[in-house]
Structures are given as structure tokens and as C-alpha cells.
Amino acid sequence: xxxxxxxxxxxxxxxxxxxxxxxxxxxxxxxxxxxxxxxxxxxxxxxxxxxxxxxxxxxxxxxxxxxxxxxxxxxxxxxxxxxxxxxxxxxxxxxxxxxxxxxxxxxxxxxxxxxxxxxxxxxxxxxxxxxxxxxxxxxxxxxxxxxxxxxxxxxxxxxxxxxxxxxxxxxxxxxxxxxxxxxxxxxxxxxxxxxxxxxxxxxxxxxxxxxxxxxxxxxxxxxxxxxxxxxxxx
Numbered sequence: 001x002x003x004x005x006x007x008x009x010x011x012x013x014x015x016x017x018x019x020x021x022x023x024x025x026x027x028x029x030x031x032x033x034x035x036x037x038x039x040x041x042x043x044x045x046x047x048x049x050x051x052x053x054x055x056x057x058x059x060x061x062x063x064x065x066x067x068x069x070x071x072x073x074x075x076x077x078x079x080x081x082x083x084x085x086x087x088x089x090x091x092x093x094x095x096x097x098x099x100x101x102x103x104x105x106x107x108x109x110x111x112x113x114x115x116x117x118x119x120x121x122x123x124x125x126x127x128x129x130x131x132x133x134x135x136x137x138x139x140x141x142x143x144x145x146x147x148x149x150x151x152x153x154x155x156x157x158x159x160x161x162x163x164x165x166x167x168x169x170x171x172x173x174x175x176x177x178x179x180x181x182x183x184x185x186x187x188x189x190x191x192x193x194x195x196x197x198x199x200x201x202x203x204x205x206x207x208x209x210x211x212x213x214x215x216x217x218x219x220x221x222x223x224x225x226x227x228x229x230x231x232x233x234x
Contacts, residue, residue: 007032009054016204017054020062020091027090027117028058034113035081044081044109060171060209061087061146063201067169067211068142070094075140075161077129078148080106082113084171085144089122097122098140100129100161129157139163146171151179151195152186155214159191162216168192170212180212191218 008029009017021028032053039045049056061084068074071094076085079099089097099114099122101107107126114122125132143158143166151170158168172179180195187195193215199208 007036007050007053009059013054013059016059016201019204020059020065022091024090024093028062028087030117031082031086031090031113032058034116038109038112039081042105042109044106055205057083058087059201059205062091063205063209064088064144064169064171064211065091066200067198067213068092068095072096072141073138074098075100075132075143075158077143077145077154077158077161078102079110079124080146082110084146086110086113086117086119086122088144089119090117093121095121099124100127100132102126102128102131129161133160137161139166141166143168144171145169151183151212151214152190155183155187155190155192159214159216164216164219166216168212168214168216170214172197172210172212174207174210176210176212187214191216193217 017025017028035045036050036053040047040050064084065088073096074088075098077100079085079101082099085097085099088095099110101110107124110124114124140161141163143161145154145158148154154168154170162168176197180197184195196213198211198213200211201208
């Protein structure tokens with residue numbers, strides 16, 4: 001890992017960062033540096049996001065680890081800059097994390113970060129989620145996604161990547177309840193159970209992270225929409 005220390009968490013978040021990352025806090029700080037330098041230059045993080053990298057990104061993602069069981073296999077769909085996938089891999093060395101990202105420039109950045117941080121528990125797969133379904137992809141216990149798509153499309157893309165009895169954890173905003181109400185029928189048709197809205201990091205973050213949890217309760221074989229057409233990403 002680079003000797004150049006990245007931006008440390010602000011004093012008011014120091015205890016939350018220590019709680020989330022423990023003795024791997026230096027890895028989290030280095031990831032913050034990579035995001036706010038290379039990540040900004042390469043267009044993966046907006047320049048205005050750099051000052052709030054801990055509040056809006058690192059800790060917002062790290063608290064989701066409280067929903068993930070020990071030694072789980074995690075697939076992060078549309079990983080982008082590694083949020084939440086790399087953050088979870090840093091916070092939890094017991095996890096096996098697969099970062100699924102179709103765009104070349106993003107997957108290249110992810111591979112460089114994985115190597116720079118020495119994350120032996122993490123691999124990068126350059127592919128769309130729906131393409132992974134048609135390969136010999138080892139299903140995950142948990143599939144994560146952040147700011148990728150509405151719940152109806154996420155269910156189509158992510159549920160087939162779960163083991164039966166696995167879960168999708170979708171990081172959402174304050175409108176999560178309304179989104180669940182709007183897309184519940186589509187989620188059920190895709191093989192999911194009733195979506196549950198959970199708050200992560202209560203007492204650590206203000207506001208806490210909103211996560212929609214979707215259990216996989218039925219077999220799913222394709223990532224197609226109800227019209228029979230493969231859904232497109234935005």
C-alpha cells in the first residue's frame with residue numbers, strides 16, 4: 001500500500017470510522033485518498049464529493065456490513081468506484097467480495113485499487129450482472145447495489161446471482177418506502193420475497209443508511225423484464 005496517507009475521517013466521525021474499520025482503518029484512509037485523487041481525475045467521483053467522502057460514501061457503505069453474516073460471499077453489482085464493494089472488503093476481511101462492473105475504465109480502477117490495498121479477499125469481474133447469470137458464476141450469499149437502478153430492475157439483475165435463501169441489499173435514499181410500495185409486485189415476480197426497509201448505523205451516522213433487503217425465495221433463471229426484453233441500464 002502507498003506510504004502517502006489519505007484524508008483521515010473528520011474528528012466528529014473518528015469513533016464511527018474506528019467502529020466500522022477497526023485495525024484496518026489505514027486501508028480505509030488509503031481508499032479515501034485513491035477516491036479523492038485518481039477517482040476524481042478519472043470521473044468516478046465528482047469533485048464536490050471529495051470533502052464528504054467519509055460521510056456520504058465510506059461510512060454510508062461500511063455500516064451495511066452489520067447486515068452481512070460472517071464469511072459470506074458478496075457480489076457487488078455495478079460496483080463503479082467500489083461503493084459499497086471495496087468498502088465492505090476493507091471493513092470485513094472475512095468476506096469474499098466480487099466486484100461486478102461492465103465499464104472498462106471503472107473495472108480498471110477497481111483492479112488497481114484491489115492491488116494497491118492488497119485485498120486478497122476481492123476480485124473484479126468485468127461484466128453486466130445479467131451476463132454473469134449465463135456463465136458459471138458462483139452464486140453469492142449477499143448481492144449489494146448502490147445507486148444502480150430502481151428496485152424492479154435491481155431484482156431482475158441481482159436475485160439470479162443469489163443462492164436460494166440469499167439476499168439482495170440495495171442501498172437507497174429517503175424515498176425507499178415509496179419505491180418498495182411501487183415495485184413490490186415486480187420484485188415478487190422476479191423471485192424475491194417481501195422487501196424490507198432497514199436502517200444501518202443508527203447511533204453512528206446521522207442520518208443512518210437506508211437499505212432495502214430482498215430475500216431470494218424462488219428460483220430465477222433469466223434477467224429479463226416482463227416484456228421479454230432484457231432491461232437496459234441507465
